[in-house]
Amino acid sequence: MESIPEHNTSILIVDDEPGILLSMKAAMLSSGMPEPALASDSRRVLGLLKKHRFSLVLLDLIMPNKNGLELLQEIKEDYPETECIIITGIDEASSAVQAIKFGAYDYIVKPVNIEKLTIIIDRALERYSLKRGLSLFETKQSFSNLNRPDAFNSMIAEDESMALVFHQAEAVALSDYSVVISGESGTGKEVLARIIHMLSARADSTFLAVNMGAFTGGLFESEFFGHTKGAYTNAVSDKSGFFEEADGGTLFLDEITELELPLQGKLLRVIQEKELYRLGSAKARNFDVRFISATNKDINEEIKNGKFRADLFYRLNMYHIKIPPLRSRKKDILPIARHFMKKYALINKKKIRSLSKKFEKQLLQYNFPGNVRELENIIASSILMAKDKILEPASAFNLEKFQSDKDDDFISESDFPTLEDVEKNHIKKAMDKAEGDRQIAAMMLGVNASTVYRKLKKYNL
Secondary structure, three states, X not given: OEEOOOOOOOEEEXXXXXXXXXXXXXXXXXXOOXXXXXXXXXXXXXXXXXXXXXXXXXXXXXXXXXXXXHHHHHHHHHOOOOEEEEEEOXXXXXXXXXXXXXXOOEEEEOOOOHXXXXXXXXXXXXXXXXXXXXXXXXXXXXXXXXXXXXXXXXXXXXXXXXXXXXXXXXXXXXXXXXXXXXXXXXXXXXXXXXXHHHHOOOOOOOEEEEEHHXXXXXXXXXXXXXXXXXXXXXXXXXXXXXXXXXXXXXXEEEOHHHOOHHHHXXXXXXXXXXXXXXXXXXXXXXXXXXXEEEEOOOHHXXXXXXXXXXXXXXXHOOEEEEOXXXXXXXXXXXXXXXXXXXXXXXXXXXXXXXXXXXHHHHHHHOOOOOHHHHHHHHHHHHHHHOOOOEEOOOHHHOHHHHHHHHHOXXXXXXXXXXXXXXXXXXXXXXXXXXXXXXXXXXXXXXXXXXXXXXXXXXXXX
16 A cells, blocks of 8 residues: 655655554544655655655554564665654564664554654654754755745845755745744745745645734634624625635745734644634534744744743744844845835836945945835835936935944933934924825835824824
8 A cells, every 4th residue: 555645745654554554644634734645565665755755754663574673774874864753562662772773763652642643743843854954054055056046036135044044945845844934024934935835735726824913802713714604793604714715725824923822722723623613603624724924023932921822833833944134144135125226116117227336335234124125115215216327315214324323432311312202303304205295204114104194193293
């Protein structure tokens, strides 16, 4: 017997009894784990590993042709990064010690407790991800040896730190792992999530992005789980939720740490069970979704402070990618700026050929707290005000002045403005330059128009 799922899978189970393979598969699916590949002939395993590069192999100890320990040694010799778990009906300390000595992650005695097995599999995959991540860090990465460099055209990058990010994205895309992408606001987390989806076996299915901070209580259940007609007053028809809409594809959970704690438990249950109930329905609905999450916060700190569930994090964080801030990858600043210059010059129908040397110097000296998104807004605003073919910065973005603040040796307390004073004056200058147009001022400031309106009201401007 041999069964390889249509979607890429990270797990292979090897046992000479087809009945045990099928029962293990059913148990894993019911516990919310990805569908495993199955093989009953131990002689086929190395060939399958060469073709599919499984992260984890579950091996029966006693099999014809090659037993589990023999196969374990061969796997570890050819694919040392692959994790292996020995499963056996013989409870012998000597066999367990030998298995661990040969490199097995763990040794489990039948009958298998599926809850215990799930925990061990999660930890084994986590160790695989960690080792894989470390191996990427140990080797200097370059853009030249990417398998699909064209897939990253939407992220302008020349700095070596981003080459590592791209290689990590390529590696994890081929699996069906859930991924957490961390990084400051404006670094391009959603763009990278879309690239991972595009490189995956789910590329032809839906990519659905959802901001988790926008949902509370009943709204979360209605939007994520869907509802039936008459489930509540305004439910005039059946509606599928985000889980069903993304079925077969990828669900991107942006700002995952903003989800309220009580709702995190509901999300965890659905991820584990891979089934849901629409509001107003007693019928269970199965779905197949890959989860990619993003956050600009330190999740470990959120867990430590009791704001995020550790068990949910472990479910979501089978692999982690951190995007460095723009200030730490200086080589990317000018290429990205020129990209936005061409984009907004075309939109505004202006014949702008280049950035001025002064503008380039200011950009390279600036820290970009808003990262790529802030750089885009700076260029867009400057284009809007430009009158020549060489681009100068918009006056609202006097980066040279901002940067000079850090060079002041001493500012007396009486001369030091409050943060509110600085914000108020900055918004006033932007509104003056935009001739009272809130939309233009918002673009210049790198925020949305509603924020500008709220600040104008607050400062009575």
